[in-house]
Amino acid sequence: MTNQVRISLDAMGGDAGPSVTVPGAALALERHPGLRFLMVGNESVLKPLVAQHPALAAATDIRHAELTVAMDEKPSQALRSGRWKSSMWMAIQAVRDGEADACVSAGNTGALMAMSKVCLKTMTGIERPAIAAIWPTTRGESVVLDVGATIGADAAHLVDMAVMGAAMARIVFDLDKASVGLLNVGTEEVKGVEIVREASRILREQEIPGLAYHGFVEGDDLGRGTVDVVxxxxxxxxxxxxTAEGTARQIAEYLRAAMNRTLMAKIGYLFARQAFNALRDKLDPRKVNGGVFLGLEGIVVKSHGGTDAIGFASAVDMARDMAQHHLMQTIRDMLDETSVVVNS
Amino acid sequence: MTNQVRISLDAMGGDAGPSVTVPGAALALERHPGLRFLMVGNESVLKPLVAQHPALAAATDIRHAELTVAMDEKPSQALRSGRWKSSMWMAIQAVRDGEADACVSAGNTGALMAMSKVCLKTMTGIERPAIAAIWPTTRGESVVLDVGATIGADAAHLVDMAVMGAAMARIVFDLDKASVGLLNVGTEEVKGVEIVREASRILREQEIPGLAYHGFVEGDDLGRGTVDVVxxxxxxxxxxxxTAEGTARQIAEYLRAAMNRTLMAKIGYLFARQAFNALRDKLDPRKVNGGVFLGLEGIVVKSHGGTDAIGFASAVDMARDMAQHHLMQTIRDMLDETSVVVNS
Incomplete structure (x- = not known):
């Protein structure tokens, strides 16, 4: 792969559709002029919007799609009606056909996962895909997975996720070795569910290159950044x-109310405004927007459906990062090493 | 029960033992002069400490216990060595024997639950106990359970918890009817785990007096206070x-760092100090300290092991509230009504 990364966009996905995806792509292109876009969606809507951004227009091919998957459509229904001809499907298909290095959509998560599985297939050795999120911590950031691709997991699936998450963390945080923890309800080996304990035993016994197994972590280790991958x-x-998103919003609301309660507090707020802005920036969910689908034969990134152009650009950045630094190959290499150890 | 509530204390429990439990009890007694305490623990340690608080000394009986359950002891081991003769066991036993209306311990959670189950037994119709916590929300507070008594649940256990949680919420928040939500990964009926859906179906079909079933809630509904009971x-x-505790700590740390970064921010902090103090007060975990064990034939409240006297006093307040307002009877009444409907 050259420095030029090709991203296919489900330009119609998300609550606001092209009015967010097009300026979002333009913003990402400003940061990374080597990007090329394949925008899939209603051509007559997309053309004039893209034309408003000359640099973007020069870097973009538009491909017409008849259909848009609705945000509340059931995955099975979306797959029945939207296969082949929806903007979502066609954007994924571009990755499968080698026309794009990664796909980004702000559409319906369930439909995006269902279509990605059918179109791209899971990687050899991986039974089920996962969605990985970037989690802001006091130390920096961590990778957390699975944040909602599938419900329930056996020990083998947890081990697969540890490997895939470590591969992603090595790329995002530029690490030789990523530390990995299994989320549990106690740090002592005696506690927790049988499945998590079994996965812990496997991870402890195996030497997986690029992965340093830490052991169990608890809910409060997430914000603490105890490990690179949870x-x-x-x-x-x-x-x-x-829960974390809700707690952050709740505290922001408390803080706003506190700063509005007295004249003294309001004056204090004015003095400290820059500090408050820095805090708001730190808590801005748009900066870490983009759930990465792991375990598929291709890179798909899910943007929040309700995000704006800034948030959508972050998701594009994430897709670019993953493609540029060979996420697929990194995962494959780590999985190969792992299965050798499993079978020995 | 008269206005006088009798609380048995595992006076040796917690990271700091009697140096926290004794002043904590004194503080609770100031707020509720009708309290009577049975303090169980090392008599030679407790006597001089209690004597420092004349009002407490007058309201307290001390009962000697030879053993203290260690904070890191395995539950099974604690039960083997500490049955009959540990301060934890003897405090629980006082509830069973009708000497106390409720028990409070800051000791080892697993051991406290194991001993409570063996000593008090579960309520008729309840298979497994649960631990309920008070969760601060933007609207006020909610009851959340189970926060760690047992792992996994079938639909019947979730329904039992809905009833027990509603009974507790009616007491704590003084409600005729408590709204109840089941935590799930989506609000649409189609999503989520089979067990949660089955529990939802039962709760939707049953008329349980004092309980208004809301449906599914998600992680961010916790901080929002969407329902009285999750x-x-x-x-x-x-x-x-x-995760919520960790996120709150993380944001407090960001805020502290932001307010220390520039002179302007420091000046702003001075002006807004009262507002910051109000915020700190709002986020103070000691104010909602006390996990209530539900589903046992008696009231047991678990205080955080690392809390101070203020936090321990909150746990005593919680135990008092539950005993004074007849938690056991409220749960029994609601369960009776529920099983009638189940069997019809």
Whole structure:
């Protein structure tokens, strides 16, 4: 792969569709002039919007798609009606056909995962894909997976996720070795579920290059950044992610109310405004927007459906990062090494 | 029960033992002069400490216990060595024998639950106990359970928890009817795990007096206070609780760093100091200290092991509230009504 990374976009996906995806792509292109886009969607809507951004227009091919997958469509239904002809499917297909190095969509998560599985297939040796999120911590950032691709997991799936998450963390954080923890309800070996303990035993016994197994971590280790990668099954991971988002919003609301309560507080706020802005920036969910689908034969990144152009550009950045630094090959190499050890 | 509530204390439990439990009890007694204490622990340690608080000394009986359960002891081991003669066991036993209306311990959670189950037994109709926590929300507070008593749950256990949680919420928040939500990964009926869906179906079909079933809630509904009671199994509940605690700590750390970065921010902090103090107060985990064990034939409240006197006093307040307002009877009444409907 050259320095030029080709991204296919489901330009119609998300709550706001092209009015977010087009300026989002333009923003990502400003940061990374080597990007090329394949925008899939309603041509008559996309053409004039893209034309407003000359640099983007020069770097973009538009491909017409008849259909848009609705945000509330059931995955099975989306697959029935939207296969072949929806903007979502066609954007994924471009990755399968080698026309794009990665795909980004802000559309319906369930439909995107269902279509990605059918179109791209899972990687050899991986039974189920996972969604990985970047989690802001006091130390920096961590990779957390699965935040909602599938519910429940056996030990082998948790081990697969540890390997895939470590591969992603090595790329995102530029590490030789990523530390990995399994989310559990206690740090002592005696506690927790049988499946998590079994996965822990496997990870402890195996030498996986590029992965340093840390052991169990608890919910409060997420924000602490104790490890580079936190692994859990999708139900718990999704609830942990949304609980953290909700808590952040809740505290921001408390803070706003506190700063508005008295004149003294308002004056204080004015003095400290820059500090508050820095804090808001730090808590801005748009900066870490982009769930990476891991375990598929191709790179797909899910943007929040309700994000704006800044958030969508972050998801494009994430896709670019993964493609540029050979996520697929890194995962494959690590999986190969792992299965050798499993079979020995 | 008269206005006088009798609380048995595992006075040796917690990281700091009697140096926290004794002043904590004194503080609770100031707020509720009707309290009577049975303090169980090392008599020669407790006597001089209690004597420092004349009002407490007058309201307290000390009972000598030879043993203290260690904070890191395995539950099975604690039960083997500490049955009959540990301060933890004897404090629970006082509830069983009708000497106390509720028990409070800051000791080892696993050991406290194991001993409570053996000593008090579960309520008729309840297979497994749960631990309920008070969760601060933007609207006020909610009850969340199970935050770690047992791992995994079938539909019947989730329904039991809905009823027990509603009973507790009616007491704590003084409600005729408590709204209840089941924690899930999506609000649409189609998503989520089979067990949670089955519990949802049962709760939707049953008329349980005092309980208004809301449907599914997600992780971010916890901080929002969408419902009075959030029900989930113990693994997910524990991780959600610790994730929220960790996120709150993380944001407090960001805020502290932001307010220390520039002179202007420091000046702003001075002006807004009262507002910051109000915020700190709002986020103070000691104010909602006390996990209530539900589903046992008696009231047991678990205080955080690392708390101070203020936090321990909150746990005593919680135990008092539960005993004074007849938690056991409220749960029994609601369960009776529920089983009638189940069997019809």
């Amino acid at each position: 692994v859990t099954e999708g139900f718990t991971g999704n609830i942990a992610l949304k | 029900v989930t199994e113990g693994f997910t509940g524990n991780i959600a609780l610790k």
